[in-house]
Amino acid sequence: MSNPKAEEKKELGNKAFGSKSYDEAIKHYTEAIQLDATNHVYFSNRSASHGGKGDWADAATDAKECIKLNPSFVKGYYRLATAQTELGNWDAAIATIKQGMNVEPDNSQLSKLLRQVKAKRANAKRAASAASAAANTASNTSGVGPTTSFASTTDRELLDLQEQFITSNREYNTVKANIHKSQREVKMNELTKAELETIPVTEDAKMYRGIGKMFMLSTRGDIMNHLDTCVEEESKREESLKNKAEYLERKMKSQQLNIQELTKSKE
Structure with a gap:
């Protein structure tokens, strides 16, 4: 049986979510959870609110709790897979979608998301696979001479750079998600203090x-x-994460330029 007061908080959260006031929605859903931590819908709705802010790490955490509370609630799998996709965890997202489809095989949302995730994973791996194939072809070609040796070395460097870029991009997405999390914590603590x-x-x-x-x-x-201590600590953490994000942006830009230069040298 639902807790009437918790349901009131959920309705306030739904109203805030509908107007894209995600911080306010999170606040109300959190209050609903504090009143009834066994209701999976509250976690599902808060997960969606975190996603609306781009706070995918917290969105994934709430979606996992939703599934834990009610493994038959298909929307929980959709929430989790979406968050995992945005964090660049494509294999995990595909595994989550398949778990959801075991519950409801004909779910159109999950089927569509599965196609999208597979496409994103394929795009991310395509360049690396192409470089790897080129490197293997070069190493197996007879009459290896200076030109072939150079091509083989370039292919390996290109493959390494592409893999480094994929890793940097995944790390960047995680850092951005943590920045949103710190900003949310600061705002929630400031609202509570007020x-x-x-x-x-x-x-x-x-x-x-x-x-x-x-x-x-x-x-x-x-x-x-x-509350003051929490705000101070999260503000420092946010600043540190922003510096790291800027560093990763510069790193990815440098990696992209190097990839472009190596690609041109192969032409």
Whole structure:
């Protein structure tokens, strides 16, 4: 049986999601989960909200919890596979889709997503496979001379660069997802602090601080200090992640230029 108060929070989240106010939607779905952590729909909806923000790491986490709570809920598999795809985890996404299709073989959304994921994986591997085939052909060609040796070396370098670019791109997507996560944490803590400041201070007021899935009785001051610390730590983490993202952008640009130059040298 659904918790009426949790359902109210879910409806508020649905309304916010419909207007693309993803932070607000996440806040309401989180409140619904705090009231009833056994309802898989709340995790599914929060996963979709994280996805709307591009926070795919958290979207995947909530989708996994949704599936854990209700393995027959097909939308949970769709949410998880979408997040895994955006993170560049194509093999994992395909495995998730197949699990979902075991539950509902004729699901059109999963079938379409499976085709899309396979196409993306193929595109990512095509260049590397072509370079690998070229390298193998060069090494097996008779009459190996200086020109053939150079071609073989160039093919190997090209293959290495393409694999490095794929790895860098996957790492970049993960970093961007973590940046969104830090930004969300900062905003959520700031919103919580703002709401606490509106509550009148009374000696008998009881306040609780969330620790995982538990709540601990705390003073107002302790909670405010904890929120300030969280905001400071996540802001520093966000700055560090942004620096890493900029570094990876420069690295990928350099790798692309090197790939282009090597490709031209083969013509």
